[in-house]
Amino acid sequence: MTAKSKSSKLIIKQKTIYSGRGENYVFTVKELQSIGVEYNGYHIHDTDGLFGTVRALKRTNGVSISFKYAYGWENKNEWFPCGTYPKDDIARIRQERDWAKEQLRNGINPREAKKSNRIKQALENQQLIEKAKHDVLKDRTFSDLFQNWLEYGLMRQHDNQEITASFNRHLIPKLGNKPIRLITMEILTDIFKHIKNGGTKKYPRNRTIVKLYSELHQLFTWAQNNPTWSSLLINGIPTAQLNIQKLLDTNYETHRTRVLTIAELHQLQKNINAEKKAYAHATNKRIALQPLNEHIQCAIWIALSTMCRIGELMLARWEHIDFNKKTWFIPIENVKGVNGKKSAHTVYLSEFSLAQFQTLKNLQPKSDWCFPSQKQPEKHVCLKSYSKIIGDRQIDFKERNKKATNRRHDNSLAVGNDKWTFHDLRRTGSTFMQKLDIPPHIINLCQNHEIRNAIDKSYQQYSYETEMAEAWQKLGNFIDKEVIFRESFLAQYF
Known part of the structure; x- marks a missing residue:
């Protein structure tokens, strides 16, 4: 039994809706827009194996139509989801159907191909995310590393006040904004030489250099053992390559020995x-x-x-x-x-x-x-x-x-x-x-x-x-x- 709908020229046949132009014609956008909630549960026939199911939406008093492409594979009937109208444009839905047909012509199950593409796309997206993360991390600075070390890697007395003051005085002004990957032994040597040159006969800065070097080496060692930072130390630990003894006076004693008589x-x-x-x-x-x-x-x-x-x-x-x-x-x-x-x-x-x-x-x-x-x-x-x-x-x-x-x-x-x-x-x-x-x-x-x-x-x-x-x-x-x-x-x- 064939009947015309009251609200449009659509053809209704056993709860299946066809284009008003006939069973072998695709739906126009206007025809799709005319399908209302009264067709809840009806099926849509759009030609070339593309079918849809109407679902009434209570919130909006509208409908959504889920389209899928029917095909046979290894003596079984299978369905390939093509999209949902009006969320997806009907032209894009038909493109999905056409893509599925092309996969079949090439002897490929479109559902498996789409699943494989989703996995591939997920991997590509993950790679893009990791690359974006790395791009952000590769420019992280010495100040970023120092703050991270203070928060997660260091626990000194009085909230690390002493080491914070030392780094802020001697290192942050020269290294603070420099990316970790660009810090080299030569750069650190120049900093320690500057400290040494600022010394006097009474106060030659030996102790300052030894203590600062020790703390800086601890920082870089911690960074090397931390996955977040280790990749940025492209040339290894820069302090490990620095011969601090060359910067000290020959008569300097590393450990203080003052005893009052x-x-x-x-x-x-x-x-x-x-x-x-x-x-x-x-x-x-x-x-x-x-x-x-x-x-x-x-x-x-x-x-x-x-x-x-x-x-x-x-x-x-x-x-x-x-x-x-x-x-x-x-x-x-x-x-x-x-x-x-x-x-x-x-x-x-x-x-x-x-x-x-x-x-x-x-x-x-x-x-x-x-x-x-x-x-x-x-x-x-x-x-x-x-x-x-x-x-x-x-x-x-x-x-x-x-x-x-x-x-x-x-x-x-x-x-x-x-x-x-x-x-x-x-x-x-x-x-x-x-x-x-x-x-x-x-x-x-x-x-x-x-x-x-x-x-x-x-x-x-x-x-x-x-x-x-x-x-x-x-x-x-x-x-x-x-x-x-x-x-x-x-x-x-x-």
């Missing part, structure tokens, strides 16, 4: 007491030079008698000090080192060390910190402030063209022929322990040095608490008897 420590104490005496007798204390802060004096003697690091000392809280057990507990977060390779530390305080902490407690009884900030007692003192104060009072050994604002500029703490630092006190205390015949492994434990041998670390679990406590007590007794220069209080001030 007993005579120098006597002189240091005399200098501190002389300042106290001068200030006590000053007629106008508002303009007189302030003596060394008592907190810093205690820090000096604690650093010497416990061999602690100054950063650990500045972070000490009173909850960490047990006056009854005579211990100072240093939590792992306050200890210098890499996570996984450091551990909390307990210092068994000698009578001498304990007396220094008691003096501190009397100076600032209400603060939670052993070394509180003067302006904000609820916070600890800046970790570098005491080191700067010590350095400001050894100006003969410091490179400074003009006096720093609101800072000292004298030699009131200078002793010997070289500057001294808080870390030198740690080395000095260790040397004194050697003098007292304390075994080296006990000295290392007192300094909380890592046990590098993995087998020893695993199997040797004895704590040596008693031996360490005895070692610290011997050191305290030695300092109290041999190092402290005894002068009566009255002789100093009156």
